[in-house]
Amino acid sequence: MISRYVFGTMIETEAILQKPEQAQGPLPFLAADEDNMSFTYEMGDSDIVYGLGENVRGINKRGWIYTSMCSDNPHHHEDSHSLYGAHNFFLVDGKEQFGVFIDYPGIITFDVGYTRSSQLKIKASDWNLEVYVITGTDLKDIVKQFRHLIGRSYIAPLWAFGYGQSRWSYMNEEEVREVVRNHREAGIPLDSVYLDIDYMVRYEDFTINEEVFPDFAAFNQEMKEQNIHLVPIIDAGVKLEEGYQVCEEGLEKGYFCKKEDGSPFVAAVWPGKALFPDMLNPKAREWFGNQYKFLLDQGVEGFWNDMNEPAIFYTEDRLNAVMEQLDEFKGKNLDTHEFWRFTGLISGLSNNPEDYKCFYHDINGEKVRHDRVHNLFGYNMTRAAGEAFERLEPEKRILMFSRSSYTGMHRYGGIWQGDNKSWWSHILMSMKMMPSLNMCGYLYTGADIGGFSCDTTEDLVLRWLAFGIFTPLMRNHSAMGTRRQEAYRFEKLDGFRHIITMRYRLLPYLYSEYMKAALRDEMMFRPLAFDYPEDKFAAKVEDQLLVGDGIMIAPVYTQNADGRYVYLPEQMKLVRFREDGSMEEEILEAGHHYVEIPLTDVVFFLRPDHLIPMSRGGRCVEDVDFEHPETIAFVKTEAFYEYYHDGGYEKDYENPEHITWIRMDQSGRIR
Ligand code: GLC
Numbered sequence: 233m234i235s236r237y238v239f240g241t242m243i244e245t246e247a248i249l250q251k252p253e254q255a256q257g258p259l260p261f262l263a264a265d266e267d268n269m270s271f272t273y274e275m276g277d278s279d280i281v282y283g284l285g286e287n288v289r290g291i292n293k294r295g296w297i298y299t300s301m302c303s304d305n306p307h308h309h310e311d312s313h314s315l316y317g318a319h320n321f322f323l324v325d326g327k328e329q330f331g332v333f334i335d336y337p338g339i340i341t342f343d344v345g346y347t348r349s350s351q352l353k354i355k356a357s358d359w360n361l362e363v364y365v366i367t368g369t370d371l372k373d374i375v376k377q378f379r380h381l382i383g384r385s386y387i388a389p390l391w392a393f394g395y396g397q398s399r400w401s402y403m404n405e406e407e408v409r410e411v412v413r414n415h416r417e418a419g420i421p422l423d424s425v426y427l428d429i430d431y432m433v434r435y436e437d438f439t440i441n442e443e444v445f446p447d448f449a450a451f452n453q454e455m456k457e458q459n460i461h462l463v464p465i466i467d468a469g470v471k472l473e474e475g476y477q478v479c480e481e482g483l484e485k486g487y488f489c490k491k492e493d494g495s496p497f498v499a500a501v502w503p504g505k506a507l508f509p510d511m512l513n514p515k516a517r518e519w520f521g522n523q524y525k526f527l528l529d530q531g532v533e534g535f536w537n538d539m540n541e542p543a544i545f546y547t548e549d550r551l552n553a554v555m556e557q558l559d560e561f562k563g564k565n566l567d568t569h570e571f572w573r574f575t576g577l578i579s580g581l582s583n584n585p586e587d588y589k590c591f592y593h594d595i596n597g598e599k600v601r602h603d604r605v606h607n608l609f610g611y612n613m614t615r616a617a618g619e620a621f622e623r624l625e626p627e628k629r630i631l632m633f634s635r636s637s638y639t640g641m642h643r644y645g646g647i648w649q650g651d652n653k654s655w656w657s658h659i660l661m662s663m664k665m666m667p668s669l670n671m672c673g674y675l676y677t678g679a680d681i682g683g684f685s686c687d688t689t690e691d692l693v694l695r696w697l698a699f700g701i702f703t704p705l706m707r708n709h710s711a712m713g714t715r716r717q718e719a720y721r722f723e724k725l726d727g728f729r730h731i732i733t734m735r736y737r738l739l740p741y742l743y744s745e746y747m748k749a750a751l752r753d754e755m756m757f758r759p760l761a762f763d764y765p766e767d768k769f770a771a772k773v774e775d776q777l778l779v780g781d782g783i784m785i786a787p788v789y790t791q792n793a794d795g796r797y798v799y800l801p802e803q804m805k806l807v808r809f810r811e812d813g814s815m816e817e818e819i820l821e822a823g824h825h826y827v828e829i830p831l832t833d834v835v836f837f838l839r840p841d842h843l844i845p846m847s848r849g850g851r852c853v854e855d856v857d858f859e860h861p862e863t864i865a866f867v868k869t870e871a872f873y874e875y876y877h878d879g880g881y882e883k884d885y886e887n888p889e890h891i892t893w894i895r896m897d898q899s900g901r902i903r
Contacts, residue, residue, distance in 0.1 A: 279326025285319025390880025394423025521620025534631025610636020618644025646676025654683025745780030
């Protein structure tokens with residue numbers, strides 16, 4: 233059951249398309265305190281709190297304070313309070329069981345037992361919000377109701393479930409060709425190459441630097457003939473420059489965010505001084521969305537939207553003010569405090585919360601200060617693109633994922649998990665985020681495999697890939713200046729080829745599970761407790777996940793490990809694929825096991841009476857045979873599999889012909 237409670241007058245977020253009637257009577261579970269603009273809940277000692285989407289720390293969110301404030305935060309340290317998304321949904325599981333979604337476009341904090349260990353306290357920046365309280369038969373049911381409320385999750389084209397290679401930056405066509413050639417020569421499957429900011433002219437959105445990509449449409453076609461999709465980045469900030477058409481047109485039409493005095497708000501990002509399209513103004517949104525046509529017309533079928541928190545390196549006004557202040561430090565003997573004040577002035581230039589109070593949106597004629605709707609900016613940038621794709625290419629599925637997001641954006645695109653580091657702990661962080669993101673509607677997601685910043689190591693990339701083969705977005709991405717981490721650059725080529733090929737072998741299962749989760753508002757990645765609610769050990773497991781209906785994964789995320797402890801909530805079949813092409817199966821009893829997992833093995837656990845469809849792999853998604861799946865099964869009495877398989881590109885998702893049932897009895901016969 234879903235009840236909607238209204239406090240004040242919320243600025244509409246459109247997270248929810250069809251709102252239930254407003255509930256009468258007091259808010260259940262939470263105590264509302266209008267004077268402090270907060271809600272509190274007294275947690276039981278063993279209550280678990282799930283959710284909050286993209287955030288650091290545990291699957292169980294207890295013990296920290298999280299702030300929904302979309303942030304360009306390249307340091308996903310444990311002490312971070314905010315990353316790029318604002319996902320205000322959580323689930324309490326303990327003495328009571330319920331879910332809460334706070335629909336609120338501004339900055340809001342969730343103190344989950346940080347200040348007082350027994351108290352969950354939610355504090356908004358003003359008292360204009362809507363609260364949805366959801367109860368149900370179990371955790372999965374509550375999530376399903378929430379997901380139904382917010383609408384169907386984005387569905388990517390099939391090729392986008394292949395492996396993608398990215399790096400900031402491949403500077404020209406020849407470099408891209410080389411990346412593709414090296415993968416193909418090494419027999420490492422590949423479906424996409426991402427173009428970071430250097431494909432543009434001076435970082436100007438919707439331009440192509442013809443010095444390095446002389447005929448982009450032809451090059452894109454050349455790549456497509458090799459089954460490679462090019463995926464260019466689009467940044468939120470539009471370069472401020474005379475003669476640059478997008479800038480001039482946007483200025484002329486008044487489509488950029490403005491300061492209080494009506495002049496354009498100027499902030500610097502990659503291109504230097506830039507303007508932010510007013511993504512919350514429907515006309516500006518339509519106009520910005522239409523710009524994607526420039527690349528669609530050249531055959532592009534996928535994009536990633538970046539820097540849309542929006543990230544600000546500095547604003548024109550603050551930079552001028554700081555420059556003046558710096559004068560007073562000249563020639564002085566700076567003591568500790570003075571020196572900190574000095575460095576603080578410089579570091580405070582970027583993403584300064586005060587700057588988010590200095591510009592305005594035009595929301596259907598109403599002037600709204602940005603900080604009140606901060607969390608809607610990236611969402612509406614991606615919505616601009618998604619709505620444009622519907623207008624411009626209604627028949628096609630276009631790949632779209634964003635860095636920043638708010639609930640509602642999950643209908644238009646996925647997200648990637650932002651600028652992580654080549655750290656072992658970040659494999660685990662990404663694993664923990666998967667179910668939290670799935671709860672909030674983000675199914676098409678994954679991390680920068682191998683780590684974005686810092687120098688990676690061969691074993692880290694291998695272990696990360698062995699987890700990444702399960703995430704719908706499987707992309708290797710790294711920052712300029714770091715050690716290169718394309719799979720073919722390392723010694724253990726056979727191992728890389730094997731692990732990445734396993735993704736393609738598992739694709740019939742993974743795609744089928746993705747589609748069913750999207751169409752039925754379910755979670756593809758689940759904590760163990762969601763499927764084994766009676767098992768008190770399962771509730772504590774933070775480093776294993778259920779992926780789809782049939783399998784559990786337990787990735788290795790520590791260096792120099794030759795395996796790891798795995799907890800089995802019931803008897804399962806361990807399935808191991810070795811680099812030499814062999815496969816081993818072993819039935820393990822419920823309980824704790826030490827499982828050896830050499831660096832290049834792919835291991836997962838099959839649940840009893842389940843089977844999964846697989847393929848023989850291929851060099852790219854196009855090569856994968858979805859029609860005649862092979863199966864791996866753990867049959868005790870009888871196993872069924874509901875196999876969803878469509879062409880991967882059309883949009884008749886609900887067509888019953890996409891479903892076939894595979895059934896296996898004890899004798900191993902398939903029917
Ligand atoms: C941001 C993105 C990153 C990208 C870089 C350069 O940091 O998060 O993925 O490579 O910008 O465009």
